[in-house]
Amino acid sequence: MAYIQSNEGVVERRETESGALARGLNILSRLHEAARPLSLQEIAESVALPASTCHRLLQSLDQAGYVYKEGQLYGPTPRAACPLPLEHPLNRLRRDTTLLMRELQERHGPSVLLIAFLGNHRVTVDCVAGNYSVAPYFDTNVSAPLHASVSGKILLSDRTPEQRDGLLGPAPFAARTELTVRDRATLYAELDEVRRRGWATNTNENVIGICAVGTRLSTPSGRALGAIVLTGPSRYFVDGTEAMQTDLMKSAQLLNSTSHAVRAMSQFLGL
Known part of the structure; x- marks a missing residue:
């Protein structure tokens, strides 16, 4: 003042x-x-x-x-x-992904999220609510801890160990539940595996009773620009996680290879 x-x-x-x-x-x-x-x-x-x-x-x-x-x-x-023009890369990505998200939700049951990475920030671009009585709440700004969420793990897997340290701070990391990974070496080994295989899981690590599995969306150069995530009550993931992983990977590969919006997002993000 x-x-x-x-x-x-x-x-x-x-x-x-x-x-x-x-x-x-x-x-x-x-x-x-x-x-x-x-x-x-x-x-x-x-x-x-x-x-x-x-x-x-x-x-x-x-x-x-x-x-x-x-x-x-x-x-x-x-x-x-509505500040973004209709042909903005985020809106184009939403349109290109809508049908795939609906098919994933109908096939598996949980909610489906399309999340984009803007630098080290995560934004929910679109969602399809799952088939269960409790109405899920998803905010535009994804605030779930990086180390205890699928989108966070996928983002971290695209960063160097030094960059991860800057984002996470010193270990042990904050515990959201008794299943949250708090050890640095254990988490970073998981992140390296996420980068290799292209998908991540969250098994009651952020909220007890809520699980998730998601796959990365990649730029033509191989950088992560976002994720498609299935998330919901744990009962959906008891026997269905493997099938979810397979369908998510197929959806991501289809988008990565055919969607002009993915290429537009790559240019928008400078990746």
Whole structure:
């Protein structure tokens, strides 16, 4: 914050450009999370800002085309809600993968996720919910620990030991369950095997009762750009994991060899 003297002699706070940007992005995040238009007071309370500051930021977002006002309510414009063009590589990858994901879900039962790697970040590009009573919740931002999730293991398998150390920190790694691999040597040996065979598993390592298996999507140069993951209650994985692995590998090979979106993603990621 910078401080200036007003005409009345009162010191007022003015946001720096970086501070205003961070607060504006936070407001957009709250509007997306709410999934409905919000009043000024609701937005101000959700981002812990004075209503006057929030109103000023909303005006700036409105002028920039990211927020609209209808009556006393604010919502994100199409520019903010759907920022990617239809032909963006992520949207093309989603379209190319939709049919394969539905077939995998119908054949095996668990939910199917399409996850892309943006640097060291993981994003859920699409999902097909599984055939079970508990509705799964999948966020756009994948936050499951790298060492205790299928997508995390596939991402780590594409990194050098030094890069893995930087992402994971010192061992022993945090335990999510009693089955989480915490030893560095054991985990890194598994990651090397994941890189060799092209698929990874998670057997109650992140949440007890939830398992997963997934395969990597690769660029033409062999770098990992994402993963297709089957995940759900453990009962689906008692006898079906091997068949899942086979079908996942076939799906990934088909995409890697025929999808123009995979090539577009490679260029988008600079891999």
